[in-house]
Amino acid sequence: MNSAQWIVVIATCGRQTLLGRTLEHLVKSGVSEAGAVLVIVENGGSTAARPLAADYRLHCKIDYISLKKTGKTYALNAVLNEYPSAFIWFVDDDIRVTEEAVRAYREAFLAAAIGREFYGGPLGIDYERPPEPWLIDYLPRSATGWQKRAGEQAASTFFLGANWAAWAPDLLKCGGFDETLGPGQTGVGDEEDVQRRLITAGLNPVYLENAMVYHWVPHDRCSPQWVLRRAFNMGRLEGRRDDCVGPFFFGRPRWMYREAAARIWRWLATRLARNPARRFQAAYELAFFLGWMLEAKQRDRSKSNDAAVFKS
Structure with a gap:
């Protein structure tokens, strides 16, 4: 029996409306019944998400962390230090979760493949307004969606930051997240960097084809x-x-x-x-x-x- 803790981490900074939508879908998808603890880590000195976390404690287990420093990777490293033995499913504060995704990550957690595997699933898109057709080729996967093609090796690409998971001991062993990368810094590169180091350390990336989540893309993020x-x-x-x-x-x-x-x-x-x-x-x-x-x-x-x- 796996006695470790399973947490779902949401790094956020001043986006309470989207965060509320994400929490609602996590609860409806059965994350509490699956045994996970939600961890909201709010960076940038704000505590605006604290009342929302308090409200959702009526429906699921939630821990709340507030940090003065701005930066997603800084926030994620704080979570690693707070939960150094946990299985962590990383999601963004603007996603819609499916029941199938919750079940897939629960099975990955129960497999307890520490030191051997990390995980990721496909990403669908909820557009506020679709982008111009000629712009599609320039958009990242987080704004167009992604799923592994038939025959494609999991190691040939990197999982998106809105939907992937790893064990905290493995992440700490490879040095955690590079705090010079990601939202609040360069805006890009953080997930690829840490996943590349996990692979270098000998871990196998495992694609969870049923672990679909949907990313909300407003028009000003695909313009x-x-x-x-x-x-x-x-x-x-x-x-x-x-x-x-x-x-x-x-x-x-x-x-x-x-x-x-x-x-x-x-x-x-x-x-x-x-x-x-x-x-x-x-x-x-x-x-x-x-x-x-x-x-x-x-x-x-x-x-x-x-x-x-x-x-x-």
Whole structure:
């Protein structure tokens, strides 16, 4: 019999309406009957979710944590330290859970494959308003949905942050979450980073095909402006990972100035194009590269006195 604790962790920051929707669906899907404890960790100094947690204690077991510092990965590391032996199902504060997902993760918990496995399931989408068709190719899986294709190996991709699970001892052993990544920091890269380290440590990613949850995507999180901001942050992440080499000019690799000029020229040349997809492609490529260029300079500056930040 597995005597460990199973928790469902929701990191949140000032989104009580969406959080209330998520809690409602978790309760309706039988998470309490399945034996899980909900853990709401609110970061950024707010305690707005505390009354909501108190209300839902009438329906399920809930622990509430409030943190002054902003950052999802910081909040998740606080949970790891508070529950160092738990099985943790990570969900976002804007999802709709299914009964099948609760049952699938309960079975994973009961399997107690500590040191051997971590888990993830498919993601469906609840759109406030669907995005423009030409924008779909630029959207992340969290805004278009995802499920593993037939014959695809689980290790060939990474589970989405709105729907995955691991044992806290395994996460702590591989160093926890990188607090320089994720919402509140770069906005991207946190789940891929920690899952990559779990795989390197020898754990097998297991796809739970019945563990479907649905992600709420408002229009302002699948708009061209949002995608461009994300492209800039993805560029920053790429620059952080890249081992930049010289020659340097004002702290950046010299070739980057030529490439930036070429991309700016392509962006200017498409401003009057009738095709919105063509205009957007040039803007996307420029935003990504500028993010990369910015982080390349920052990495070069800190290489001598802050290298540990980039070794995690």
